[in-house]
Amino acid sequence: MASQPTLRQKLAQAQTENRSWLCIGLDPVRDRLPASVRDIARPFLAFCRAIVAATADLVCAYKPNLAFWLTEGPAGLAQLQALIADIPPTIPVILDGKFNDVGHTANAYAHFAFEVLGVDAVTLNPYLGMDGIRPFLNNENFGAFLLARTSNPSAPDVQDLSAGGNPVYEEIARLAAQWEEHLPGMCGLVVGATYPAEMARVRQLAPTLPFLIPGVGAQGGSVEAARIHGPTQDELGPVVNSSRGIIYASSGDDFAQAARNAALRIQAQLRPK
Amino acid sequence: MASQPTLRQKLAQAQTENRSWLCIGLDPVRDRLPASVRDIARPFLAFCRAIVAATADLVCAYKPNLAFWLTEGPAGLAQLQALIADIPPTIPVILDGKFNDVGHTANAYAHFAFEVLGVDAVTLNPYLGMDGIRPFLNNENFGAFLLARTSNPSAPDVQDLSAGGNPVYEEIARLAAQWEEHLPGMCGLVVGATYPAEMARVRQLAPTLPFLIPGVGAQGGSVEAARIHGPTQDELGPVVNSSRGIIYASSGDDFAQAARNAALRIQAQLRPK
Numbered sequence: 001m002a003s004q005p006t007l008r009q010k011l012a013q014a015q016t017e018n019r020s021w022l023c024i025g026l027d028p029v030r031d032r033l034p035a036s037v038r039d040i041a042r043p044f045l046a047f048c049r050a051i052v053a054a055t056a057d058l059v060c061a062y063k064p065n066l067a068f069w070l071t072e073g074p075a076g077l078a079q080l081q082a083l084i085a086d087i088p089p090t091i092p093v094i095l096d097g098k099f100n101d102v103g104h105t106a107n108a109y110a111h112f113a114f115e116v117l118g119v120d121a122v123t124l125n126p127y128l129g130m131d132g133i134r135p136f137l138n139n140e141n142f143g144a145f146l147l148a149r150t151s152n153p154s155a156p157d158v159q160d161l162s163a164g165g166n167p168v169y170e171e172i173a174r175l176a177a178q179w180e181e182h183l184p185g186m187c188g189l190v191v192g193a194t195y196p197a198e199m200a201r202v203r204q205l206a207p208t209l210p211f212l213i214p215g216v217g218a219q220g221g222s223v224e225a226a227r228i229h230g231p232t233q234d235e236l237g238p239v240v241n242s243s244r245g246i247i248y249a250s251s252g253d254d255f256a257q258a259a260r261n262a263a264l265r266i267q268a269q270l271r272p273k
Numbered sequence: 274m275a276s277q278p279t280l281r282q283k284l285a286q287a288q289t290e291n292r293s294w295l296c297i298g299l300d301p302v303r304d305r306l307p308a309s310v311r312d313i314a315r316p317f318l319a320f321c322r323a324i325v326a327a328t329a330d331l332v333c334a335y336k337p338n339l340a341f342w343l344t345e346g347p348a349g350l351a352q353l354q355a356l357i358a359d360i361p362p363t364i365p366v367i368l369d370g371k372f373n374d375v376g377h378t379a380n381a382y383a384h385f386a387f388e389v390l391g392v393d394a395v396t397l398n399p400y401l402g403m404d405g406i407r408p409f410l411n412n413e414n415f416g417a418f419l420l421a422r423t424s425n426p427s428a429p430d431v432q433d434l435s436a437g438g439n440p441v442y443e444e445i446a447r448l449a450a451q452w453e454e455h456l457p458g459m460c461g462l463v464v465g466a467t468y469p470a471e472m473a474r475v476r477q478l479a480p481t482l483p484f485l486i487p488g489v490g491a492q493g494g495s496v497e498a499a500r501i502h503g504p505t506q507d508e509l510g511p512v513v514n515s516s517r518g519i520i521y522a523s524s525g526d527d528f529a530q531a532a533r534n535a536a537l538r539i540q541a542q543l544r545p546k
């Protein structure tokens with residue numbers, strides 16, 4: 001039996017095979033689903049399955065955000081579980097949960113993400129320090145992207161507080177680069193495309209850490225910054241996420257084809273060398 | 274129809290009626306359940322229902338941590354939903370999810386917590402700033418406790434970074450005190466009992482904000498610090514959480530009675546004036 005690739009290898013292979021740094025955010029909202037899908041059984045699953053079928057040759061990852069699936073309660077979580085089982089095994093799946101908790105609780109979240117749902121990686125909030133991160137990074141088949149600079153307008157409230165002369169988000173990048181050396185899992189950073197200067201700075205501080213870059217598309221972030229500062233020094237490409245700009249490209253029955261067309265446009269802007 | 278009390282009033286009433294600042298963390302772990310419960314249908318629900326029935330006259334709140342319920346997948350989430358519906362409506366329920374996300378995603382989590390599950394309050398991680406907090410605090414019937422100082426050993430990694438001469442956790446307390454003035458919901462702070470000096474400092478900086486204090490019991494935190502620094506200046510008591518020390522007080526069939534006895538001991542140490 002061939003040994004399982006590490007997550008870093010799996011991500012690099014998906015980027016090469018699909019010639020893509022694009023990640024699609026699978027974030028269904030009931031009111032925005034096409035009318036033909038909204039009222040059937042398991043609408044979130046049907047909608048996202050169609051998006052995945054139309055785009056699986058164009059992406060390097062998919063990223064469902066847990067929040068949207070939970071709005072439908074237990075049935076929503078069951079649909080997420082079924083969707084993840086359905087995504088081609090060569091494409092990494094990142095569960096965007098921004099988890100953060102004390103050690104034994106972080107263990108429970110890691111079990112949920114990697115065993116119950118079967119994803120490859122998660123997003124984590126680093127505010128609790130190393131304790132809350134270790135359970136997600138004890139195996140090279142799994143990984144975590146730690147929030148450094150988020151894409152939202154109020155990101156500066158806490159992230160730009162001056163920590164010993166440097167903003168807090170820079171200190172997170174430094175800490176992550178240290179933690180990464182002691183943990184076998186793939187440790188990356190989240191850096192919003194809406195803050196290009198901050199992205200450049202984080203890349204300087206953490207040259208080897210893969211980036212997850214949200215905020216292109218509906219949030220208006222810079223594709224150019226992702227292209228320039230996204231890759232690591234050994235040329236692992238970034239995972240550049242767009243959600244609403246792709247999955248809601250059309251509100252009609254052509255939503256899957258429209259999503260494919262929108263994905264093709266971003267993929268082309270981002271194509272790796 | 275009598276108007277619904279605000280969350281602040283509801284919490285104060287529960288503290289007065291039950292003469293208690295104790296909150297019990299409803300954090301089931303399959304391997305730790307009594308053998309008689311482990312293999313029945315809906316074991317988490319049965320276990321926690323028995324704990325609630327045995328302690329509802331001794332607490333001012335219950336706090337389920339979402340992580341543990343998710344380890345059982347959709348069935349676990351359904352059990353959490355059923356449990357919350359079963360808790361007496363005079364006792365506030367705090368969903369410990371440590372949510373943190375951009376505005377429109379924070380909206381989805383708020384819908385999940387307050388509408389789908391029906392809790393009164395949540396815990397939030399403030400790293401994304403005001404955007405991610407506002408959706409939880411736009412109604413005086415609901416509330417949120419923001420992480421200031423967490424109870425875990427690696428809390429200092431990020432929380433003690435010096436922000437303009439002050440540690441980051443102090444800046445969070447200052448920010449929360451400002452945000453609280455502009456939002457109708459009940460805004461409180463999480464301050465671990467394992468860090469008594471930091472708790473004293475946060476109380477100075479945010480004299481009116483209610484505290485959620487984890488870390489007594491299994492984590493070894495200071496009940497004395499909670500007693501002294503816990504109350505607000507207008508004497509709303511803190512919500513002092515213990516999970517494992519109470520719910521796993523016995524691994525036998527007497528677990529509910531043992532939980533009651535453990536709860537009685539902590540309640541007595543913490544009894545409000």
